[in-house]
Amino acid sequence: MKSAIMPGIRWQRWLFSAALVVLMLFTLFPFYWAIVASLTSDAALFRDPSLWPQHLIFDHYRALFTERDFITPIRNSLVVAGTTTIFV
Numbered sequence: 001m002k003s004a005i006m007p008g009i010r011w012q013r014w015l016f017s018a019a020l021v022v023l024m025l026f027t028l029f030p031f032y033w034a035i036v037a038s039l040t041s042d043a044a045l046f047r048d049p050s051l052w053p054q055h056l057i058f059d060h061y062r063a064l065f066t067e068r069d070f071i072t073p074i075r076n077s078l079v080v081a082g083t084t085t086i087f088v
Helices: 006-038 042-047 059-066 071-087
Strands: none
Touching: none
């Protein structure tokens, strides 16, 4: 025999799950947008931004590793983080 409280608990569980899904989407969307923006050309991104890129480009990543000094700041950050971890 089920008690009269069960429908209320089911409703609360559903509401909690829905709120958790909304919170996860709200939290993860900036990461998704950063990835989509990095795979979209600048012109297309500013002309008509889309949640799903029509043409994937890797120019931003190519420029990051070939035209800019990307490894030096990453290495410096790893040295500082590693040194801080060892001394703490």
